Amino acid sequence: MSKEIIKIEDLTREFIMGAETVRALRGISFTINEGEFVTIMGSSGSGKSTLLNILGCLDQPTSGIYEIDGVKMKDLSKNQLATIRNEKIGFIFQSYNLLARTSALENVELPLFYNSKVSSEERRERAIKAIEMVGLKDRMDHTPSQLSGGQQQRVAIARSLVNNPVMILADEATGNLDTRTAYEIMSIFQELNKQGITIIFVTHEPDIATFSNRTIVLKDGNIIQDKLNQKVQSASAELAKLPKEEH
Amino acid sequence: MRLINLLKIAFKAIVLNKTRTLLTMLGIIIGVASVIAMLAIGEGSKESIRETISSMGSNMITIRPGADNRGPARGSGGDVQTLTLKDYEKIKQEATLLSYITPVVNGGGQVINGSNNWPSTIYGVNPEYLNIKVVDLQSGSMFTDAEVKSASKVALIGQTVVDNVFPDGQDPVGQMIRFDNIPFKVIGVLEEKGENTFGQDQDDVVIAPYTTVQKRILAIDYLNQIMASAISEDDAPDAVTQVTEILRSQHKLMDSDDDDFHVRSMEELISTFSSTSEMLTILLVAVASISLLIGGIGIMNIMYVSVKERTKEIGLRMAVGGKGSDILMQFLIEAILISITGGILGVILGLGATVFIEKFLNWPTSVALYSIVISFAVCAITGIFFGWYPARKASSLDPITALRYE
Ligand SMILES: Nc1ncnc2c1ncn2[C@@H]1O[C@H](COP(=O)(O)OP(=O)(O)O)[C@@H](O)[C@H]1O
Ligand SMILES: [Mg+2]
Numbered sequence: 001m002s003k004e005i006i007k008i009e010d011l012t013r014e015f016i017m018g019a020e021t022v023r024a025l026r027g028i029s030f031t032i033n034e035g036e037f038v039t040i041m042g043s044s045g046s047g048k049s050t051l052l053n054i055l056g057c058l059d060q061p062t063s064g065i066y067e068i069d070g071v072k073m074k075d076l077s078k079n080q081l082a083t084i085r086n087e088k089i090g091f092i093f094q095s096y097n098l099l100a101r102t103s104a105l106e107n108v109e110l111p112l113f114y115n116s117k118v119s120s121e122e123r124r125e126r127a128i129k130a131i132e133m134v135g136l137k138d139r140m141d142h143t144p145s146q147l148s149g150g151q152q153q154r155v156a157i158a159r160s161l162v163n164n165p166v167m168i169l170a171d172e173a174t175g176n177l178d179t180r181t182a183y184e185i186m187s188i189f190q191e192l193n194k195q196g197i198t199i200i201f202v203t204h205e206p207d208i209a210t211f212s213n214r215t216i217v218l219k220d221g222n223i224i225q226d227k228l229n230q231k232v233q234s235a236s237a238e239l240a241k242l243p244k245e246e247h
Numbered sequence: 248m249r250l251i252n253l254l255k256i257a258f259k260a261i262v263l264n265k266t267r268t269l270l271t272m273l274g275i276i277i278g279v280a281s282v283i284a285m286l287a288i289g290e291g292s293k294e295s296i297r298e299t300i301s302s303m304g305s306n307m308i309t310i311r312p313g314a315d316n317r318g319p320a321r322g323s324g325g326d327v328q329t330l331t332l333k334d335y336e337k338i339k340q341e342a343t344l345l346s347y348i349t350p351v352v353n354g355g356g357q358v359i360n361g362s363n364n365w366p367s368t369i370y371g372v373n374p375e376y377l378n379i380k381v382v383d384l385q386s387g388s389m390f391t392d393a394e395v396k397s398a399s400k401v402a403l404i405g406q407t408v409v410d411n412v413f414p415d416g417q418d419p420v421g422q423m424i425r426f427d428n429i430p431f432k433v434i435g436v437l438e439e440k441g442e443n444t445f446g447q448d449q450d451d452v453v454i455a456p457y458t459t460v461q462k463r464i465l466a467i468d469y470l471n472q473i474m475a476s477a478i479s480e481d482d483a484p485d486a487v488t489q490v491t492e493i494l495r496s497q498h499k500l501m502d503s504d505d506d507d508f509h510v511r512s513m514e515e516l517i518s519t520f521s522s523t524s525e526m527l528t529i530l531l532v533a534v535a536s537i538s539l540l541i542g543g544i545g546i547m548n549i550m551y552v553s554v555k556e557r558t559k560e561i562g563l564r565m566a567v568g569g570k571g572s573d574i575l576m577q578f579l580i581e582a583i584l585i586s587i588t589g590g591i592l593g594v595i596l597g598l599g600a601t602v603f604i605e606k607f608l609n610w611p612t613s614v615a616l617y618s619i620v621i622s623f624a625v626c627a628i629t630g631i632f633f634g635w636y637p638a639r640k641a642s643s644l645d646p647i648t649a650l651r652y653e
Contacts, residue, residue, distance in 0.1 A: 058566055058647040079570045085646075086568020097563050097650065101263050111567040113252045120251075159567070 004070075005167065005198055006032040006055065011064035012221075013050050024050040026221035027064065032200065034166070037193045037232075039209040040202045042218035048202045049094070049171055051218070055200060056091045056169045057081045086114050090160025092170040096152045098144040098159075104151075105131060105140040108158045115163060130158040134188060150181035157188060167198040174208060180242055186211045186235035211235050253573065257580035267553040271546055272589035275626040278542025279593025282535040282622035283614060284600040289528035291605075291612035296520045304381045305480050307513045308345070308487060310338075310473040310494070328469040329498070329507045335473050337497045344486035347375040348475040350457045354465050356427035358404070358412050358453060365411035369402075369426050369453040371460025372474075379476045387420040387435025390456055398458040402431035405450035406439045426453055429463045483512040539622060543629040550582065550633035561641040562649030571642040575635065582634025586627040593626065594619055 013025040024047045032038055040048050053059040054066060057073060066073045068084065076084070085091070098107045108130050112123040131140050134154035144152050153173060160168050170189070174182035182205075190211060193199050201212060209215045210233045217225035261268050313327035335350045342348070352371040357364050370376070374389050390401045404412075404419060413419045419433045431453075440449035461467055477486040487510045494508055561574055598614060605612045641649055 053647045056566075058650070059645055079572070082565065082568050082570040085566060091566055093566075093650075097559075097566070099263075099560065099563065102259075106259075110564070113256060114564075114568040114570070114573060116249050116252075163568075 003034045004031050005034045005068065006030075006200075007065070007067040007070075008055075009065040011051075011054065011066060012062045013047075013054060013059070014062045024221055025054075025061070028218075028221070028223050029064075030216060030223065030226060032198065034198055035193070035196050036214055037189070037199045037212040038201065038214045038216060039212040040200065040216050040218065041204060041206070041209055043204065046218040047221040048204075048218055052169050052171050052200065052202050056089055057085050058091065082114075086111055087163060088166050090163070090165035090168040092153075092156050092160045092168065092173045094172040094175055096144070096156045098152060098155055100145070101143055103141050103143055104136060104147065104155045104158075107144070107155055108140075108162050110159060111163045118163075126162055127158075130162040131155070133161070134158045135184075150177050150185070153177060153181075153185060154188075157185065161192060161197070165197065167200065168192065169200045169202075171202045172204070173201065174203065174205070180239070182208065183235050183239040183242065187239060190235050211238075253576050253580060257577050257584065260577065260581055261584060264553065267549060268585055271549045271553075271585050271630060272592065274542045274545030274549065275586060275589030275630055276593040276596055278539045278546075278626045279590055279619075279622040280597035280600060281538040281542075283594065283597030283618050284604065284612075285531040285535040285538075286528070286618035287597075287601040287612040287614045288604065288610060289524070289531040290615045290618075291610065292527060293524040294613045295611035296524055304379055304476060305513050306346075306476040306478075306483055307379055308475045308477055308483060308490065308510060310334075310475070310490060310508055310510045312469070312472070312508050327507075328467075330470045330473065331468070332470065334494060334497055334508075335470065338473065338475070338490055338493050341493050342475070342486065342489050344478055344482045344489050345475045346478050347378045348473065349373040349376045349379060350470045351376075351472045351474050352457050352460050352465055352467065353471050354460070356464065357425075358408055359425040359428075360412040360422065363412040363414060365408060367408050367426075367451050367453055369455055369460055369464060371455055371457035371465075373457060376454065376474065379474050382440065383438040385436040385438050386418070387433070389435060395456040395458055398462055399456060400429065400431050400459055400463070401434045401455065402426070403435040403437055403454040404433055405437045405452040407448055407451040408453060409436055426455075427464055431455060477512070487512050535618075535622075539625055542626060546586075546626065546630045547633040550630065551637050558641045558644075558649050558652040561638065562644070562646050562652065565642070565646040566650060574642040575638055578638035579631065579635050582631045583627075585634070586630030589630065590623045590627050594623060597622075 008031075009029045010027045011025055011029070012023070012027050015022040015024060028051070040051065042048050050059070054061050060074075068088065073081065073084075099110070105124075105127055108127040109123050112118045112126060118126070128137070128140070131137055134157050136151060136154050136158065139147060139151060142151075144155070147155065153176070157170075157173070160170075168189070174185055177185065186208060189199055189201065199212075201208070203209060210229065210231075213229050213232050215225070215227060215229060216223055310330065312330035332350060335348065338345070339348050349372045353368055355366065355368050358367045373395050374392060377383070377389055384403070385406075387403065389403065390399065394401055402424070404424070409419050412424060413422070419436055422433050423430055424433055425431070437450065437452070437454065442448055457470075475486070475490070477483040490510050491506065494510070495506065498507055500506070564574055564577075565571070597619075601612045601614055604610050641652075
């Protein structure tokens with residue numbers, strides 16, 4: 001693969017809980033190249049979310065180096081980090097984190113409000129395009145409470161890709177969904193990956209990992225495995241194999 | 248970030264959080280409106296008292312015989328006979344700060360016209376009396392100095408007397424009436440003045456030359472009082488001092504002697520009553536301040552609680568690329584919009600309530616500009632500060648900490 005986009009070195013994250021210190025990440029290192037589709041696996045509490053939050057510039061490591069495109073995140077101001085989150089990263093939360101009582105379309109528009117390069121007409125246009133891409137065009141006026149879990153997850157995906165990010169980070173984006181919906185969403189990610197977007201996908205389901213080209217496994221804050229996937233499955237092909245359901 | 252975007256976001260958030268918006272506004276509206284209405288009542292009653300008193304002649308100075316014995320109405324000064332025409336002439340001659348002066352003798356009696364009779368009070372004065380009391384005539388004319396000199400039996404009567412002794416509506420001017428069996432020719436009718444602040448009917452009077460009243464009706468050679476008016480309201484206190492000095496020397500009082508008369512200006516009366524209504528205003532201000540405080544605490548609570556609730560929202564906005572300053576601006580704009588709208592509604596409600604009180608409860612009101620400014624400012628500043636401060640705290644967190652906030 002081509003250019004290195006993410007580099008972490010000896011990254012640690014500790015949480016101080018009263019007298020106790022929880023060591024969620026104990027010094028991990030890896031690099032990710034542009035265009036890779038990486039799944040991060042591991043049992044509950046192994047540090048997956050903690051790692052992804054740091055990669056998404058939502059949290060700061062206790063020690064170690066984190067670089068995007070060769071720039072050390074430690075050296076950036078809060079405002080510069082906000083710009084990176086806005087322009088380079090699309091983040092998908094396990095719990096969706098949509099604004100309540102706000103339409104799907106407006107939820108998708110949100111990141112563009114914070115991008116002064118985007119005019120209001122362009123904002124609307126791009127949001128509609130993103131929502132079309134996740135197959136929710138006929139639901140874009142619905143509020144989160146009027147949408148199913150899978151549909152809310154799609155809104156969150158549309159929001160993550162609306163600002164044309166270079167990477168999308170997803171934290172158990174299929175965790176709450178049935179197999180069929182999960183595969184549908186994986187096929188969207190594979191599609192995005194084909195367009196060149198780097199994807200880092202946290203999951204604890206081994207079948208989801210078969211759709212990525214690389215899997216990193218965490219255990220108790222350490223990397224215990226980091227291997228390339230020789231035989232990447234196509235999510236849309238797998239989807240076709242599933243028994244048809246009535247909807 | 249573009250201001251227009253921020254305005255859009257803030258406006259959406261206001262509409263989205265209807266309950267919060269309404270509750271906050273309610274605190275502001277009630278705070279502002281109650282302060283305006285209460286101060287309007289206080290100012291209104293103060294003004295109305297001041298008005299009645301000045302309609303009685305705010306330059307007026309009264310000189311009564313006997314030691315100063317302030318208190319409720321003491322009638323004509325009792326039997327003290329220390330005030331005489333000589334005193335009146337001396338003051339008239341020497342006092343420089345007075346524009347008008349008249350001797351006053353008065354007594355009660357029956358006004359009779361044929362079969363109609365009515366108990367009233369007759370005031371014996373000189374023509375300057377009208378200028379001192381600031382009374383005009385409805386019809387007829389005032390008696391002249393010559394008529395005073397000759398002790399003519401002419402009189403002017405007030406509307407109440409007219410109503411009671413001329414019930415048929417005939418013109419009293421030119422008619423004869425009798426006061427305690429002395430015939431008087433009515434030469435004029437006084438302008439209607441109604442009741443004064445103390446509930447006294449100012450139209451229940453008969454006015455006649457003091458010479459006539461002194462000799463024919465009362466048979467006395469002293470005066471019940473002397474009335475005068477100072478050149479201006481500001482000169483009234485000095486005029487009081489001047490008159491006091493003239494009378495002390497006239498009465499040959501030693502330095503150690505107390506005055507055997509007392510001189511009072513309307514100013515003193517005004518300040519006595521103003522201080523009473525001042526008390527009322529202070530009371531109302533206190534009540535208004537408490538409602539402002541309660542309104543303020545309400546605003547503070549709702550803003551604070553709702554921002555805490557919205558910490559997750561702040562986390563999300565930061566996660567998708569909102570800068571701390573963007574989020575702070577959004578909350579500030581929200582708080583300003585809510586506070587200003589609430590403030591304006593509060594002013595409208597306060598003015599409406601004031602009109603209602605004036606129209607339907609018949610209380611005098613007067614809206615003070617300062618009450619609008621102060622209440623508006625206090626509520627708006629409280630609203631804005633407590634919208635901004637918790638948001639500032641939340642927006643300084645790492646996005647993930649704000650998002651995890653429970
Ligand atoms: N904010 C936090 N405060 C304290 N401990 C935390 C916090 N976040 C995560 N942890 C701890 O760090 C460890 C890793 O958590 P996490 O990254 O959420 O695991 P995973 O996502 O793999 O299930 C867990 O032991 C968890 O309790
Ligand atoms: Mg997790």
